[in-house]
Amino acid sequence: MLARLKEWARRLKRDVVTLWFAYRHARTPLIAKLCAVLVVAYAFSPIDLIPDFVPVLGLLDDVILLPVGIWVTLKLLPAPVLAECRQQAQAWLDAHQQKPRNYFAAAVFVILWILAAWLLWRWLAL
Numbered sequence: 001m002l003a004r005l006k007e008w009a010r011r012l013k014r015d016v017v018t019l020w021f022a023y024r025h026a027r028t029p030l031i032a033k034l035c036a037v038l039v040v041a042y043a044f045s046p047i048d049l050i051p052d053f054v055p056v057l058g059l060l061d062d063v064i065l066l067p068v069g070i071w072v073t074l075k076l077l078p079a080p081v082l083a084e085c086r087q088q089a090q091a092w093l094d095a096h097q098q099k100p101r102n103y104f105a106a107a108v109f110v111i112l113w114i115l116a117a118w119l120l121w122r123w124l125a126l
Contacts (some may be wrong), residue, residue, distance in 0.1 A: 015070045016043045017089035018082070022073075025081050032076035041068040047111060 008111060016039070021027050023036035043066060050061045 012067060012070060013095060015074060015087070016040060017092055018085045019073055020044075020086040021092075022077055022081060025085060027081050028077060032073060035069070035073040035076060039066070039073050040071070040080065041104070041108075042066065043104075074117050093104045 020038040020040050023033045023040060028036070050057050077085070
């Protein structure tokens with residue numbers, strides 16, 4: 001079972017990198033590009049929307065939200081584009097390059113948390 005879980009995680013990592021290549025691909029449809037940008041930004045962000053220290057919900061985004069986003073976006077890609085981007089992703093991963101980071105997405109999540117805290121403070125202050 002552990003081997004299957006590791007293989008699943010390896011495929012998820014490859015698919016995120018595949019989406020990273022797909023959103024830059026010229027033949028990727030617009031809706032697929034938008035979904036890919038969102039999924040890749042979230043996956044490569046060093047900060048989660050729901051922090052991992054929040055019981056249950058903190059891991060829920062990593063275990064359910066991200067894989068579902070990847071799956072939906074992969075379904076939106078044309079087969080030739082998907083095959084080409086998967087090859088690029090595998091080659092990139094085989095070169096052992098470091099996982100890209102998306103600090104813009106991290107900044108967006110920090111702003112969302114600050115806004116939520118401010119709104120909660122305003123609501124409780126009334």
